Amino acid sequence: MSIEGEAGIDLTEIKSPQEINMEGITYEGVSQGNGNEEATEGDKKVDEDDYVPDVKGKPMFNEDIRWKKQLPILSMRFTNPKQLKFMICNYVVANGYQLYFEKNDSKRLLVKCSNGHCTFRLWASWMSEEQSFQIKSLIIDHNCERNFKLGSIVNYRWICSHFTREVLENQKFNVRMLKEEVKNKFGIQVSMGQCRRAKQHAMSLVEGICTGQLLCVVGRDGNNHIYPIAWAVVCVENKDNWKWFLENLQEDLHLEGGFGRTLMSDQHKGIIEVVKDLFPEIEHRQCVIHVLSNFKKKFPRSQFEKLFWKA
Numbered sequence: 001m002s003i004e005g006e007a008g009i010d011l012t013e014i015k016s017p018q019e020i021n022m023e024g025i026t027y028e029g030v031s032q033g034n035g036n037e038e039a040t041e042g043d044k045k046v047d048e049d050d051y052v053p054d055v056k057g058k059p060m061f062n063e064d065i066r067w068k069k070q071l072p073i074l075s076m077r078f079t080n081p082k083q084l085k086f087m088i089c090n091y092v093v094a095n096g097y098q099l100y101f102e103k104n105d106s107k108r109l110l111v112k113c114s115n116g117h118c119t120f121r122l123w124a125s126w127m128s129e130e131q132s133f134q135i136k137s138l139i140i141d142h143n144c145e146r147n148f149k150l151g152s153i154v155n156y157r158w159i160c161s162h163f164t165r166e167v168l169e170n171q172k173f174n175v176r177m178l179k180e181e182v183k184n185k186f187g188i189q190v191s192m193g194q195c196r197r198a199k200q201h202a203m204s205l206v207e208g209i210c211t212g213q214l215l216c217v218v219g220r221d222g223n224n225h226i227y228p229i230a231w232a233v234v235c236v237e238n239k240d241n242w243k244w245f246l247e248n249l250q251e252d253l254h255l256e257g258g259f260g261r262t263l264m265s266d267q268h269k270g271i272i273e274v275v276k277d278l279f280p281e282i283e284h285r286q287c288v289i290h291v292l293s294n295f296k297k298k299f300p301r302s303q304f305e306k307l308f309w310k311a
C-alpha cells in the first residue's frame, strides 16, 4: 500500500476492499438497457479541452458535462468533496470500475480500486488558500477487469442527484418508476430501498429550502369574506422583510400615505416601525386576537376573557 506523501492518514482506519460493503448493485450491460443514452467507445474518452481551465491553469470541474464523459484529471478542482465523489460515481457507473473510498472526510479523499492488483489511485484534498477541493495525485490506468458490481459508492445520494428534478416536479413519480429510470439511463439495477431513500432525500432537500415565514395581507370582499391580496415567503419575519413587502404593496395598490385606510396587524415590532414610515396617514389597529393572547398572558383566568369580550 503506497501512501507516501500524504501526511495524516491513519492506517488503522483504512479498510481492505473485502471489508467494503458491496451493496447489491449489479450491472445489466448498457447495451441491453433501453438506452436513452447510447454507449459508444467514443463516449468513454474525454477531451481535457472539455474542462475550461481557470486563471491558474487548473481545470475546474464542470457539472454540465454529460455524466458518461466525466473523468478525473490531475489538478482538477471542485467546490467540495461531495462534487468530486459524485463525479467519481459517474465515472464508475460509466466504466464499470470497482472503486471505493479508502479515506473519506471533509478534507481528504483517497480512492482506490477494489481489485488489489489494480494501479488506479486518486488522492484529493482541500486547499484552503484556493478554497477548493483538488486532485493532488492520480494514476488513472486500470489493469483490472471491468466489473459492474459497483459497490457501495453508488448509493441513494448519487441516485438522488440525478433524479431530484423528476421526483420534485412529478408527484406521481414513485419509487418503482425511479428504479426503472435508473436502469434505463445507467443500465444498472439498484434496490427499491435505495430508490426510496433517494426519493426521501430529494423531498428533504426541498423541505430545507422551503422553511420560512409567510407574510400575507388580506382584505374583506363585498360579502364581508376574507380576501387574500398578497403573500410572500421570507426566511425570517423582521423589519427589513416587512419593509420590502409593504413597499411593494404600497406601490402596486397606489396606497400613497394610506389616507382613509385602516390596517390591522399583530403589532409585530417590524410592522409597527415600517408602517409609521411608509403609511403615516393610515389608521393602524391591533388585531383583537393578538391583544387577547397578550392579555391572557397577564390575566390567565377565564372570567377575564369574558370581561375582555364585553369590553
Ligand SMILES: [Zn+2]
Residues within 6 Å of the ligand: 097, 098, 113, 114, 115, 118, 119, 120, 142, 143, 144
Ligand atoms: Zn481498477
